[in-house]
Amino acid sequence: MEVTRTPVNGDQKRDLRVRQLRAQQMLRDETAGKDLEDYVQERLLFTTLETAQNWARKNCLFPLGFGLACCAIEMITVIGSPRNDLARFGAEAIRFTPRQADLLILSGRVSIKMAPIIRRLYDQMLEPKWVIAMGACSSTAGMFSNYAVVQGADKFLPIDIYVPGCPPRPEALIYGIMKLQDKIMGTPDMGWRERYNAYGTEEKPETAIAAEGELA
Amino acid sequence: MTDGPRDPLSVPYRERERSVTMERLDAEPVSGTAAVTEGDLDLHEELFTINIGPHHPATHGVLRLLTTLEGEVVRDVKPIIGYVHTGIEKSCEDQQYWKVITFVERMDYLAYYSNAHVFCMAVEKLLEIDVPPRAEYLRVIHSELGRIASHLFGLATGALDMGAITMLWWGCRDRDLVLDLFEMSSGQRMHTRYFQVGGVFEDIPPGWEAKVREFLEIMPKRLDQYLALLDRNEIWLRRLKHTGIVSQERLLDLGVTGPLLRASGHPWDLRTAMPYSSYADFDFNVPIGSVGDNYDRFRVRIEEMRESLKIVEQALDGLPEGPYITDDRKVALPPRHELATSMEALIHHFKLVTEGFRVPPGETYVAIESPRGELGCFVLADGSAKPARVHIRDPSFANLQALPDMARDSLIADFIACVAMLDPILGGVDR
Amino acid sequence: MPDATGLELIAQAVRAGVGDEAVIGTSYYREQATLEVPPARVHDVIALLREAEEPWDRLMSVHGCDYLPEEPRLGIHYELLSMERADRLRVKTRIGVEDPHVPTVVDLFAGADFHEREVFDMFGVYFDGHPDMRRLLMPEDYEGYPQRRDFPLGGEPVMFTFNEHKFPRWYD
Numbered sequence: 024m025e026v027t028r029t030p031v032n033g034d035q036k037r038d039l040r041v042r043q044l045r046a047q048q049m050l051r052d053e054t055a056g057k058d059l060e061d062y063v064q065e066r067l068l069f070t071t072l073e074t075a076q077n078w079a080r081k082n083c084l085f086p087l088g089f090g091l092a093c094c095a096i097e098m099i100t101v102i103g104s105p106r107n108d109l110a111r112f113g114a115e116a117i118r119f120t121p122r123q124a125d126l127l128i129l130s131g132r133v134s135i136k137m138a139p140i141i142r143r144l145y146d147q148m149l150e151p152k153w154v155i156a157m158g159a160c161s162s163t164a165g166m167f168s169n170y171a172v173v174q175g176a177d178k179f180l181p182i183d184i185y186v187p188g189c190p191p192r193p194e195a196l197i198y199g200i201m202k203l204q205d206k207i208m209g210t211p212d213m214g215w216r217e218r219y220n221a222y223g224t225e226e227k228p229e230t231a232i233a234a235e236g237e238l239a
Numbered sequence: 240m241t242d243g244p245r246d247p248l249s250v251p252y253r254e255r256e257r258s259v260t261m262e263r264l265d266a267e268p269v270s271g272t273a274a275v276t277e278g279d280l281d282l283h284e285e286l287f288t289i290n291i292g293p294h295h296p297a298t299h300g301v302l303r304l305l306t307t308l309e310g311e312v313v314r315d316v317k318p319i320i321g322y323v324h325t326g327i328e329k330s331c332e333d334q335q336y337w338k339v340i341t342f343v344e345r346m347d348y349l350a351y352y353s354n355a356h357v358f359c360m361a362v363e364k365l366l367e368i369d370v371p372p373r374a375e376y377l378r379v380i381h382s383e384l385g386r387i388a389s390h391l392f393g394l395a396t397g398a399l400d401m402g403a404i405t406m407l408w409w410g411c412r413d414r415d416l417v418l419d420l421f422e423m424s425s426g427q428r429m430h431t432r433y434f435q436v437g438g439v440f441e442d443i444p445p446g447w448e449a450k451v452r453e454f455l456e457i458m459p460k461r462l463d464q465y466l467a468l469l470d471r472n473e474i475w476l477r478r479l480k481h482t483g484i485v486s487q488e489r490l491l492d493l494g495v496t497g498p499l500l501r502a503s504g505h506p507w508d509l510r511t512a513m514p515y516s517s518y519a520d521f522d523f524n525v526p527i528g529s530v531g532d533n534y535d536r537f538r539v540r541i542e543e544m545r546e547s548l549k550i551v552e553q554a555l556d557g558l559p560e561g562p563y564i565t566d567d568r569k570v571a572l573p574p575r576h577e578l579a580t581s582m583e584a585l586i587h588h589f590k591l592v593t594e595g596f597r598v599p600p601g602e603t604y605v606a607i608e609s610p611r612g613e614l615g616c617f618v619l620a621d622g623s624a625k626p627a628r629v630h631i632r633d634p635s636f637a638n639l640q641a642l643p644d645m646a647r648d649s650l651i652a653d654f655i656a657c658v659a660m661l662d663p664i665l666g667g668v669d670r
Numbered sequence: 671m672p673d674a675t676g677l678e679l680i681a682q683a684v685r686a687g688v689g690d691e692a693v694i695g696t697s698y699y700r701e702q703a704t705l706e707v708p709p710a711r712v713h714d715v716i717a718l719l720r721e722a723e724e725p726w727d728r729l730m731s732v733h734g735c736d737y738l739p740e741e742p743r744l745g746i747h748y749e750l751l752s753m754e755r756a757d758r759l760r761v762k763t764r765i766g767v768e769d770p771h772v773p774t775v776v777d778l779f780a781g782a783d784f785h786e787r788e789v790f791d792m793f794g795v796y797f798d799g800h801p802d803m804r805r806l807l808m809p810e811d812y813e814g815y816p817q818r819r820d821f822p823l824g825g826e827p828v829m830f831t832f833n834e835h836k837f838p839r840w841y842d
Binding site: 089090091093095096097104106132137144166167169172189190192210 | 292293294295296301321322323325327329339342345348349389392395396399406408410411412414428429430565665669
């Protein structure tokens with residue numbers, strides 16, 4: 024029986040020798056033309072400064088340690104529990120001072136006594152900063168439609184991501200953080216809005232307005 | 240003070256903070272020098288009021304503490320609350336009784352089963368309906384598992400405040416095991432709406448008992464691990480022992496109950512003293528402390544978790560068969576299969592879902608032992624389908640009044656340990 | 671819980687100790703005993719109950735409620751507990767909104783401090799003699815007493831498609 028052996032990862036010795044020769048050529052400045060271009064392309068990553076900056080920002084979010092009510096328990100579970108672990112996303116460094124934080128996770132119901140304090144905290148955070156409204160109570164006051172709760176934290180704060188749930192599962196909060204990461208990268212996942220072309224009057228991106236202009 | 244001003248809002252704000260004083264202390268003359276005249280006192284001997292504000296890593300929620308310090312020693316502290324006041328009691332007046340359960344669950348948001356339990360007991364008392372024994376046992380199992388989850392989280396965050404961060408990971412990990420059990424039995428991890436008036440919402444699924452028994456196997460070893468981590472740690476012991484001592488009489492005067500009172504040596508536990516909901520069937524001990532310091536509070540909570548495990552095991556062993564909710568169709572929804580055959584069941588279902596059951600006029604106050612102390616519920620019914628007043632006497636609300644006594648004349652670090660071991664839940668305090 | 675006869679005996683002892691007008695009525699509903707007293711005598715009655723031979727020496731809660739259609743409107747309930755006998759007793763007083771002043775029991779039970787402040791905050795009942803009568807849960811300068819039945823619940827109406835044009839949006 025004939026047995027032919029072919030190496031799985033390519034012929035390592037031969038590739039290594041080729042690489043060595045190429046490296047020698049580089050050092051002696053003898054590489055030119057297409058070889059040089061291939062060499063450079065294998066080793067360099069081209070991107071814009073903005074993308075690189077966004078990539079760095081999204082992968083090391085510093086949440087502000089701020090918990091109001093029941094959602095804070097689930098937030099601490101996300102941060103602290105080994106099962107749902109925020110450190111995978113680079114966001115485990117909770118900063119308790121707003122000057123050093125860039126992500127405010129509003130976890131819990133915002134009462135009217137607490138609202139000016141939250142606004143102050145938000146103002147003390149440095150740009151760029153993002154806000155996740157975790158839970159139903161901070162998104163839209165949830166089930167507390169009464170005198171003591173601000174009906175949605177977006178009455179006094181700009182909010183980037185709303186995570187529904189009462190309280191949202193830790194996995195839901197992590198999904199919200201991942202969506203925030205997409206948003207930071209500049210490629211927000213507009214989800215159903217894209218699918219159904221359902222933009223509000225003040226939120227239409229230029230492409231949709233231009234498309235409508237063409238249709239009209 | 241019997242004729243104070245008629246309208247307290249007319250008093251200027253600063254005068255109301257009576258503990259703030261800007262007087263200088265009398266300084267002892269340094270030995271060897273001449274007596275110091277008043278003009279020579281240093282500025283650092285004034286009392287300094289600082290705000291340990293609503294947003295703070297160590298305040299277990301949005302608690303604002305106006306602390307008057309002399310150097311590093313706390314002379315007085317005034318807790319200011321209300322930052323998470325949600326008007327739950329007012330909202331409850333606008334909801335049907337079974338909808339109130341979801342509102343009331345969100346008060347003391349770590350011990351959600353206790354909140355629902357006490358409200359259901361109050362309404363059952365007003366309606367004079369009996370809860371079937373299987374439902375009572377299921378309620379006990381869930382309440383005790385909730386107690387374990389609450390103590391775990393309290394210890395996890397308490398240890399985090401003191402710097403023992405590993406306890407946070409371990410506490411949250413084990414609490415996830417308990418929350419998995421809750422998710423299996425009711426579908427939700429927190430705020431499960433599992434207790435209903437007359438029993439529980441639905442029966443436990445088939446594999447649940449086995450999973451609980453697995454948990455009961457693992458948990459005692461985990462508790463030993465926590466003790467091995469913390470109980471022999473010199474820093475932990477030095478921070479907790481002999482700090483935050485309040486005398487038992489003072490605690491009783493303040494209306495403090497729960498692990499704080501038991502740590503000071505008083506064996507008052509509503510589960511044994513005034514048994515409710517078939518707790519009399521179980522045999523368990525009530526751990527009490529001897530000195531009343533923070534270390535005793537910590538140990539009392541660990542031992543209470545062990546006792547809760549015993550109760551859960553006894554309840555599982557003795558779980559009776561039977562209905563899981565009362566048979567009274569005017570209060571509990573009929574089972575779905577009856578709706579196809581019985582006209583009365585359909586009408587009851589309709590009335591219960593649209594209007595809700597009516598409670599005859601009356602008022603009652605019922606109290607149970609939540610993980611923090613005596614949780615009481617006052618319900619005033621006026622004959623309609625919505626309660627006229629629901630008031631929850633929250634244990635953390637009363638326990639917080641002990642904080643100035645615990646903190647007086649202690650260093651700031653000990654004060655933080657006091658707050659950690661007091662385990663206030665601001666959702667219950669502010670409602 | 672003292673039963674109905676025990677409640678009557680307590681009422682008699684209170685009448686003997688404080689005065690005949692001190693007990694307006696007793697009520698025993700769902701096995702819970704309630705003693706109703708006029709607002710001015712609350713302090714004396716609770717002091718007497720605290721020092722009685724079978725003392726009620728722990729105060730668990732002071733809470734208020736609003737019996738709106740009935741007058742006097744506001745009710746304040748004191749939940750007393752006796753740990754030795756594992757027994758509870760409720761002392762109730764009714765007061766109208768025109769002149770809501772009730773003597774404080776903070777000198778008898780230090781734990782009534784926060785509870786009375788909350789009743790003041792939510793119902794507007796002023797406790798004479800309380801050292802620090804301020805709002806507890808609402809902001810300091812809030813006007814109105816939220817838990818009264820005629821105070822509106824507040825909140826925002828839910829927007830559906832049929833009524834969304836009627837509500838001003840934040841950008842209007």
